Amino acid sequence: MAFISLGLPDSMLGVAWPVMQSDFGQPLEIAGLLFMVIAGGTIISSLASGPVIKRMGTGNVTLISVFMTAIALLGFSFSPSLIWLFICAVPLGLGAGAVDAGLNNYVATHYKAHHMSWLHCFWGVGASLGPIIMSQFITTQNSWRHGYVAIAVIQFALVLLLFFTLPLWKRVALRSHGDFSEEQDNKRIVSPDETTLKNVKPLQIKGVKFALVSFLFYSAVEATIGLWGSSFLVNVKGISVAVAAQWVSLYYAGITVGRLITGFITLKVSNRILIRTGQIIALIGATFLLMPLPTNFSLVGFILIGLGLAPIFPCMLHETPARFGKEHSQSIMGYQMAIAYTGSTFLPPILGMIVSYSTMEIFPFFIVVYIITMLLGSEKVNALMKLRLYEKNVNA
Known part of the structure; x- marks a missing residue:
């Protein structure tokens, strides 16, 4: 439920801005600045988490973080001027980053891989419901403000639920404390010795920087397709705007449904195999966009990329304590989210910016390069984990 609430506000600004823009008399690009303020707060709170x-x-x-997002969303609904939107964007970003990093590490440490996949599947549920709720209020009441009030009410209800269930967090941590070492999906990966990590900074642990490269380019792929996929289909493939929007929505559906399915697959298949398989499937899908194939292959490419991306993010997050030890897993999780x-x-x-000086035809080239870079970073981490296992066996 917390991850549904995390996804709810993420896609609302884009839906509401065409109406908000006219109400505040602001140019289109102001939405980008608001988005960057929210993202900046999220990055800061992730690093500090x-x-x-x-x-x-x-x-x-x-x-506290969900309460901050609820107050911020309520603030959006009552904002009399643009400056108040920017002020409310700060706690909205700070709250989201802390929830994201905190819950990801909590689930990675105390629950199993399928829980992590389903956690991120429900973020997709929230991200899908947000625009539906907002569009309903805009259509029926011509009011984006009421849409923000409705989401804020949902967040306040979750605050109450979180308050009354506070004792459960420690109970689950104590109950699952002994399960962590037993549950590792990938039995061959050996966590670093916790006693050797106490005097080591998180970024000094072998493999952390390569893992960060994988996270950077994973997010680049996911967001770049979401932002420019429709423009590529319209301007390069000659598809209508309405059909292009439907195809991009199928890409998001591929991610959400893929994570639901991945949750069941993790019961039998290790995180490492799922990450690698997902990256290869995404690369095949991107190749479909790159090659001069009939237009329908672009739809197949978008769906394949969505299905390929589905297991990568939650599985990489779940591997964090196993790869780098529980001692620094929360700090490293914060770095990864940031x-x-x-x-x-x-x-x-x-x-x-590059497209504005060239052509949208370069879009699939960037997607392919991003996926290959993500794959190389991930495989470098795997190689370091194998080396650690070999050294441990030799020492034993």
Whole structure:
């Protein structure tokens, strides 16, 4: 439920902005600045999540963060001017980043891989419901403000639920404490010795930087297709705007449904295999966009990329404690979320700037390069994990 609430506001600004823009008398590009303020707050809170959660606990931080997002959304609905939208964007971003990093590490540490996949599947549910709720209020009442009020009410209801269930967080942590070492999906990956990590900074652990590369370019692929996929289909493939929007929605459906299915597959298949398989499927889909094939192959390509991306993000997150140890997993999780938000915030606009000086035909080239870079970073981490296992066996 917390991850549904995390997804609810993510796609609302884009749906509401055409109406908000006329109400505030602002140019189109102001929405991009608002988005960057929200993303900036998310990156900051993700980076700071490690020490904050260690001091306050995941349950308390989640409660406070959801309360911040509820207040921010309510603030959006009552904002009398543009400056108030920017002020409310700050707590909205700060709250989202803390929830994201905190819950991801909590599930990676205390639950199994299928729980992580389903967690991110339900983010997709929230991201899908947000525009539906907002469009309903805009259509029936011609009011984007009431749409933000409705989402804020849902967030406040979740705040109450989180408050009354605070004792459950520690109970689950104690109950699952002994299960972590037993549950690792990939038995060959051996976590680093916790005693050797206490005097080591998180970024100094072998493989962390390559993992961050994978997260950066994963988010770049996901966000770039979401932002520019429709424009590519319209301008390069000659598809109508309405059909292009439907095809991009099928891409998102591929991610959401793929994560639901992945949850069941993780019961039998390791995270490593799912990550690698997903990257290969996404690369095949991107190749369909790159090659001069009939237009219908572009639809297949978008769906394949969506299905391929589905297992990658949750499985990489779930591997964090196994790869780098529980001692620093929360801090590293914060770094991973921060770098992921950085990729989704800055790399798609950079492509847009390049396209403005060239042509939209370069879009699939960038997608292919992003996926290959993500794959190489991920495989480098796997190689380092195998080396650690070999060294441990030799020492034994």
